[in-house]
Amino acid sequence: MKTPLIRSTLFTTFLATLLVTAGCQSSRQSCCTMSASDRPASAPVQTRESQAVTTPHKALAALKDGNGRFVSGHPLVRNFPAEVKATAAGQFPFAVVLSCLDSRQPIEIVLDQGIGDIFSARVAGNVLNDDILGSMEFACKVVGAKLIAVIGHSNCGAIKGAVDNVELGNLTGLLARIKPAIEQVSAEGQVRNSKDAAFVGKVAEANVRLVMREIRERSPIVREMLDKGQIGLAGGMYDLSTGKIDFYKN
Numbered sequence: 001m002k003t004p005l006i007r008s009t010l011f012t013t014f015l016a017t018l019l020v021t022a023g024c025q026s027s028r029q030s031c032c033t034m035s036a037s038d039r040p041a042s043a044p045v046q047t048r049e050s051q052a053v054t055t056p057h058k059a060l061a062a063l064k065d066g067n068g069r070f071v072s073g074h075p076l077v078r079n080f081p082a083e084v085k086a087t088a089a090g091q092f093p094f095a096v097v098l099s100c101l102d103s104r105q106p107i108e109i110v111l112d113q114g115i116g117d118i119f120s121a122r123v124a125g126n127v128l129n130d131d132i133l134g135s136m137e138f139a140c141k142v143v144g145a146k147l148i149a150v151i152g153h154s155n156c157g158a159i160k161g162a163v164d165n166v167e168l169g170n171l172t173g174l175l176a177r178i179k180p181a182i183e184q185v186s187a188e189g190q191v192r193n194s195k196d197a198a199f200v201g202k203v204a205e206a207n208v209r210l211v212m213r214e215i216r217e218r219s220p221i222v223r224e225m226l227d228k229g230q231i232g233l234a235g236g237m238y239d240l241s242t243g244k245i246d247f248y249k250n
């Protein structure tokens with residue numbers, strides 16, 4: 001006896017679905033027609049030719065422009081499956097970026113870069129080690145990237161852990177790499193722990209600058225390329241509250 005009731009309910013649901021679908025399609029057609037000038041620019045894929053004409057200065061400008069698009073909410077239009085196909089045979093990234101592991105700083109997104117655009121090395125506290133330095137040498141000397149960028153960020157847990165002398169498994173050794181940056185920050189009027197946001201910020205900047213110095217000092221390959229002007233080295237700080245990267249002047 002329940003069958004007619006079930007059939008009637010199913011039919012009503014089917015009819016409602018049809019009506020809703022038709023409504024969506026009609027509103028899509030009427031509301032979303034854009035003229036060519038309204039459409040955001042689509043993203044170019046890096047090629048051997050585009051990499052060859054990129055200078056260190058242009059590479060830095062591209063990162064700054066990308067972050068500007070991200071902050072303004074107008075990133076380039078991306079067709080990721082097409083970018084996958086276009087880059088499958090080879091890669092020609094214009095920069096290598098070292099940044100923190102932090103989930104709130106996904107570096108390709110905040111720089112509005114797509115597949116094949118940049119090399120990305122991420123580790124807590126954006127610290128340097130031999131493997132990352134070797135990766136940078138590969139990126140620049142072998143593949144032709146024109147810029148090394150080190151991007152720290154505000155309110156970094158790794159920096160806070162280092163200033164608070166946190167000890168935890170393998171993290172202890174990682175945080176030890178940040179200690180020299182802490183020593184470079186003046187103690188005057190500061191409590192020197194993670195409760196002092198200004199102090200944490202100063203250590204984060206000192207850490208970025210320390211890593212930049214270490215990249216140059218510890219890699220003869222990178223140093224030679226820098227001295228010849230073949231590549232550039234830049235540093236900056238990502239603000240978790242605004243999405244903006246403040247690139248350092250020098």
Ligand SMILES: [Zn+2]
Nearest residue numbers: 100102156157
């Ligand atoms: Zn961090």
